[in-house]
Amino acid sequence: xxxxxxxxxxxxxxxxxxxxxxxxxxxxxxxxxxxxxxxxxxxxxxxxxxxxxxxxxxxxxxxxxxxxxxxxxxxxxxxxxxxxxxxxxxxxxxxxxxxxxxxxxxxxxxxxxxxxxxxxxxxxxxxxxxxxxxxxxxxxxxxxxxxxxxxxxxxxxxxxxxxxxxxxxxxxxxxxxxxxxxxx
Amino acid sequence: xxxxxxxxxxxxxxxxxxxxxxxxxxxxxxxxxxxxxxxxxxxxxxxxxxxxxxxxxxxxxxxxxxxxxxxxxxxxxxxxxxxxxxxxxxxxxxxxxxxxxxxxxxxxxxxxxxxxxxxxxxxxxxxxxxxxxxxxxxxxxxxxxxxxxxxxxxxxxxxxxxxxxxxxxxxxxxxxxxxxxxxxxxxxxxxxxxxxxxxxxxxxxxxxxxxxxxxxxxxxxxxxxxxxxxxxxxxxxxxxxxxxx
Numbered sequence: 220x221x222x223x224x225x226x227x228x229x230x231x232x233x234x235x236x237x238x239x240x241x242x243x244x245x246x247x248x249x250x251x252x253x254x255x256x257x258x259x260x261x262x263x264x265x266x267x268x269x270x271x272x273x274x275x276x277x278x279x280x281x282x283x284x285x286x287x288x289x290x291x292x293x294x295x296x297x298x299x300x301x302x303x304x305x306x307x308x309x310x311x312x313x314x315x316x317x318x319x320x321x322x323x324x325x326x327x328x329x330x331x332x333x334x335x336x337x338x339x340x341x342x343x344x345x346x347x348x349x350x351x352x353x354x355x356x357x358x359x360x361x362x363x364x365x366x367x368x369x370x371x372x373x374x375x376x377x378x379x380x381x382x383x384x385x386x387x388x389x390x391x392x393x394x395x396x397x398x399x400x401x402x403x
Numbered sequence: 404x405x406x407x408x409x410x411x412x413x414x415x416x417x418x419x420x421x422x423x424x425x426x427x428x429x430x431x432x433x434x435x436x437x438x439x440x441x442x443x444x445x446x447x448x449x450x451x452x453x454x455x456x457x458x459x460x461x462x463x464x465x466x467x468x469x470x471x472x473x474x475x476x477x478x479x480x481x482x483x484x485x486x487x488x489x490x491x492x493x494x495x496x497x498x499x500x501x502x503x504x505x506x507x508x509x510x511x512x513x514x515x516x517x518x519x520x521x522x523x524x525x526x527x528x529x530x531x532x533x534x535x536x537x538x539x540x541x542x543x544x545x546x547x548x549x550x551x552x553x554x555x556x557x558x559x560x561x562x563x564x565x566x567x568x569x570x571x572x573x574x575x576x577x578x579x580x581x582x583x584x585x586x587x588x589x590x591x592x593x594x595x596x597x598x599x600x601x602x603x604x605x606x607x608x609x610x611x612x613x614x615x616x617x618x619x620x621x622x623x624x625x626x627x628x629x630x631x632x633x634x635x636x637x638x639x640x641x642x643x644x645x646x647x648x
Contacts, residue, residue, distance in 0.1 A: 258628070258630070259630070261633075262630065262633045265633040265634070266633070266634075269634070318612055322608050322609055322612060325595050325604065325605075325608035326595075326601060326604045326605035326608055331596040331597075332596070334595050334596045334604065335592075335595065335596040337608075338591075338592050338595040338596065338607075338608055338611060338635075339592055339634040339635045339636075340634060340635075341608065341611065341612050342588055342592065342611050342612045342614075342615030342616075342635045343615070343630060343632065343633065343634065343635060344612075345612030345613070345615050345616050345619075346615050346616060346618070346619035346629060346630040347630055348616070349615075349616035349619040349620055349629070350619055350620075350623065350629045350630060353620065353623065368623070368626060368627070368628060369625075369626025370623065370624075370626070372519045372521065372522070372573075372624060372626075373517070373519050375519060375520070375521035375624075376520065376521065377520035377521055377523065377524045378521075378524065379521045379524075380520070380521035380522060380523065380524035380525030380526075380528070380620065380624070381524045381525055381527070381528035381529075383616055383619065383620045384528070384529070384532065384613055384616040384617060384620065386613065387531070387532040387535040387536065387613060388535070388536075388539075388609040388610060388613065389608075389609045389610070389611075389612040389613055390609075391609070
């Protein structure tokens with residue numbers, strides 16, 4: 220069930236990022252943000268495939284649907300999305316849930332191969348979140364032009380150097396229960 | 404102390420007097436831990452870094468985990484089994500704290516030119532988090548009746564210090580820091596499926612994402628894509644063979 224729930228979180232992330240990529244203020248907006256969304260979508264697709272492959276290898280069913288709890292949250296938030304900042308905020312929520320969930324699952328599964336899988340994905344979701352937190356801070360500070368690779372390092376506000384990693388230990392209090400996204 | 408580290412301390416304390424328990428904590432038939440030169444050494448192309456203590460690492464240019472057996476240095480180390488991994492983790496954290504401390508001192512002394520404000524806050528914040536990690540791991544060591552590790556007993560430390568001393572720009576320091584962060588994150592990833600104690604797994608799992616986040620910001624600072632891998636690899640993970648205690 221843990222693998223199906225993980226796949227459901229990935230499926231939802233893919234759906235949200237795909238929708239976001241089509242929004243005019245993303246599609247015609249900051250090129251670095253658009254490129255990040257495209258790359259992140261493909262990474263979540265790779266994660267979903269990996270989780271589903273492990274699920275079927277273990278004799279279970281692949282999960283093709285989204286996590287029901289957060290799908291409802293997304294549905295509720297979508298109408299209020301008016302700009303890049305709203306998209307980034309929603310994405311941060313999803314990335315954090317994913318990272319917390321896989322961090323939690325790493326110590327819950329007994330199979331070393333599955334631990335490796337969860338533990339190799341959690342840091343990637345955390346990196347997505349770190350990047351998004353930095354982007355969010357730059358957007359909030361009116362520094363959208365600094366959202367670029369490479370950026371103008373000298374002009375980056377001091378907070379941009381630390382806003383991306385708020386916790387010394389990655390929390391798990393918001394991790395999804397193992398059964399949350401199980402195939403019904 | 405971090406909750407998972409506290410749990411690990413309890414596990415180790417419970418098993419300490421019992422020979423069977425000690426054996427349980429050893430990696431035993433599990434794949435041995437990591438081999439290979441430290442990521443920092445590889446990245447900086449400092450050949451001397453890996454020559455003295457990683458004889459068995461020569462087959463893996465990037466630090467490929469070995470296929471079987473336990474790392475030979477553990478035979479003479481006061482830290483064995485899971486505690487060897489904890490000792491390695493502590494040393495890596497101390498190494499990072501020391502590197503950031505030295506970098507901030509060099510910046511203050513004007514040795515790195517103009518240091519962007521974001522780089523300064525990055526170093527200060529990351530350093531504090533690494534100190535927290537070291538504190539958590541050291542609590543595990545002392546809870547298990549072993550000495551805390553306050554220095555950097557790693558064979559690649561001289562090369563790291565040499566590279567730090569040679570840095571003349573914030574970018575050079577950021578590149579070195581990136582190698583340290585990647586090494587730490589990947590070491591913890593490998594630990595999650597190679598240590599036997601639940602507390603050790605949980606602690607490593609909770610720190611790996613944080614080191615990876617440090618790496619993401621450093622990549623951004625260096626003008627590189629912040630999330631380069633779909634799955635965190637282990638080719639830059641550190642080997643317990645780097646430990647000198």
